[in-house]
Amino acid sequence: MEELLAILEELHPEVDFRTCCTLVEDKIIDSFDIVSLISEIHSEFDVAIPAEEIIPENFNSAAALYRLIQRLEEED
Amino acid sequence: MIKQKKIVGITSILLAVIISLWFLQRLLMPKYMGQVVEGALIAEYYQETTNHDVIFIGDCEVYENFSPITLWEKYGITSYIRGSAQQLIWQSYYLLEETLQYEKPDIVVFNVLAMQYNEPQKEAYNRMTLDGMKWSLSKVKSIQESMLEEESFIEYFFPLLRYHSRWSELTVEDWNYLWKKDIISHNGYYMRVDVKASVGAPPAKKLANYEFGSRAYYYLDQIRILCEQNQIALVLVKAPSIYPHWYKEWDMQIETYAEKYGLLYLNFLEMFEETGIDLSVDTYDGGLHLNLFGAEKLSEYFGKILVEEYGVFDHRGEEIYDTIWEEKVSFYKKKKEEKLAELTENK
């Protein structure tokens, strides 16, 4: 989780990712950010997030994203 | 109570919409009272109160060349001209069909120049002929036959759609004639008193095909059949206008047609001597149309034929006609004097 937060904060230092849970809805992160994120996550966690998982529910908060990563890791 | 209020509300809104649209339509439709008056001719017929012995149908070659007032004054013939600018043959047919709903004349005179057109020509002329007609099945059919590709029937039904952008061209005329229009014709005759001598027509262009179109023939047949069914004598005429050119080949076809069906065909282009028309004084635009003097001469000559050949009855002395026609004659004379005075003033 801390690693993930570090990635996120690097992307947008001004956002508090611990509390915010409307990242996509409020357009805090855009499609460019999402792609950067996925590529970072791939190199950090070695998890590939497929395109069909890119839905607001998975990217609205750091916690949701972390859950997604865990689920994908498990499936692997 | 609430329901009643609602009904009143809806009705008043509907009324406001209908009245305002109707008013806008009246305002925006051209009045044809100033420079271009030809568009007002067709509607004036509906103000007639008595029947006519003779009905003329056709284009400018009828409404500028025959004078019903002269026919009355000289022979007591009552007549009316249902013509308008570039009136196409089917428009003449449907106008005749409509006229027969109101009255049954003894004679119908058709000017054959319109045979040259087999297709609708110009939207503006369509409008001048069709907008003035009252609504009837004849009008609907006439519109359908006349519409150019870019026209829509609904624009005839709601002329506001057609004239919607005229708001930028509105003049005093549009306000003055909003409710009531002047009478501008004399039983369909459009009076001109000015003179512009003819210097001869430009040489006629060669045509690829001199045969009249099938649609033109179809409606000529329709006119003839309609007349037959109603025991009306049909007379074909060609007015003495030297332009647009009336080709020999065209003349032959009409002559053949008239012969085939036993109709009288008068080509006044070949009768300058008999009619006494002199194109150096009797035309106002160099031979395209006759002026008042020419029209009176032509009418006098033509009236004689009508009386001699068809025995048209002299209505002078009949009370119902006398009062009405007296009025028409004095209006005619008044206008004639006014126009002549205007002419000398301008000189």
Place this chain on the structure above:
Amino acid sequence: MLFTSYEFLGFLFLLFLLYYIIPKRYQWICLLCASYLFYAFSGIKYLGYIVSTTCSTYLVCYKMEKIGEEQKNYIRLNKERLTREEKKSYKIYMKKKQWNWLLFGLIFNFSILAVCKYVNFSISNINNVLQLIKSNSRLPFLSIALPLGISYYTFQMMGYAIDIYRGKYPAERNLGKLALFASFFPQLMQGPISRFDDLSKTMFSAHSFDRKRIFFGLQRILWGFFKKLVIADRILPAVTTITHNPENYQGVYVFIGMLFYALELYADFTGGIDMVIGIGEVLGVQVKENFNRPYFSKSIKEYWNRWHISLGAWFTEYIFYPVSVCQPMLKLSKFSRNHFGEAIGKRIPVYLATILVWLITGIWHGAAWNFVVWGLMNCLVLLISQELQPCYRWFHRKFHLEGKWGFRLFQVVRTVLLMSSIRMFDCYRDVSTTFRMFFSMLTKYNFMELLNGGMLKLGISAIDYGILFIGMIILIGVSFIGRSGSVREKIAKKPIIVQFLIWYGLFLAVLLFGAYGEGYDASQFIYNQF
């Protein structure tokens, strides 16, 4: 059938009437018939195209779903027997089977689109090359007419197929319903590109005669007519005069043409979409918004999130994401990180995917080099501003510009100008003319000519300018009011007489000031051509 033709209005009137007379469970069938009738008006021969796209998509989705079910059943029945590894490889095997079907659907349908839309473009390019190498042979052009709305329904249906592949929602089992989704007549000509899960919520259900909803729909249609007939079609002659005579109209005229085109395109496209959404509302079918006051955007990126939203969303979802997060791309990114450094590795997926998306977006708009360059220009500006983001942030903070009214206005104007100048590529006939005109705008100073009656020689009169001016004020005003919620809701709260005056006034404005009928050429919607 043009949206602005009398025929279409008659068609709508009859449809609305019929729609609320028949039993509600047949309403969607009525819509399907109306849509096919509408389609048949554009040429019966085109029906084959949309039918084959519908049927092939139906088949592909049906098959994919069957495979999904088979997989579920198999795993359920053999839960105990299979090892984790076996399950995984079985799943991969089945996914591959589904993928084959999807691929078949994509190739089949995009091939139709490509043949109809791009064959002649390719031929002309081949011919250019042939000319270049001094060969005398030339390929003949094919005479393929473009079926109505093919770009829109193909994209819509393929989006649906991909959604089914991804297991987002179950496939539609009723072929008729899927056919309606593909052919829904209001959006056939200019979008939006709807998603099945959005549209199906309201498309097939029963709709009762809801007066408020229907009035709102009619109001929206009227508003669309206002934008299209009073503004877009009135300014059209000036745009045509300037952009079709680049030799005579240079310098400041190019600038004027650019601004006029911005206004025309906005009024034309958003007006058309207003009609689409309004017609949907009257029918009870909720079509998603395609615009969100795009000219108030403060950056190009924001603009593209607010203009033609459905197209942007389609590209993001079905091209940008899959391309940028696919395995090879992630590997490439990792490889670059290790060899060329963090900065480059990080950017590779975003850059490549963005370039690809804009290339396709360009080509989607038209089979011509203009549009390709137009797409790449957009891409360039987007990527540059992305790179300059930190710079901007620093600048804004340093000069305390963040949130200031004047600065926001500056950003909005800048975005509009930037977008308009990129858009010049779709006005002028080719790329070199566009560049030439762009530079003439910067180098030729003929501003005075404009004031000395030049404005009145563009094909529109002083009265037209007056109408356009007032129309523009209304547009901007309505946009402003709309920022804090639906304008129609606000009007609906006013006394009935005020409501009547507003809507009847708008109706009269369209009736009297609309550029339609005798003397005006009925013009297509710009986006119909894509």
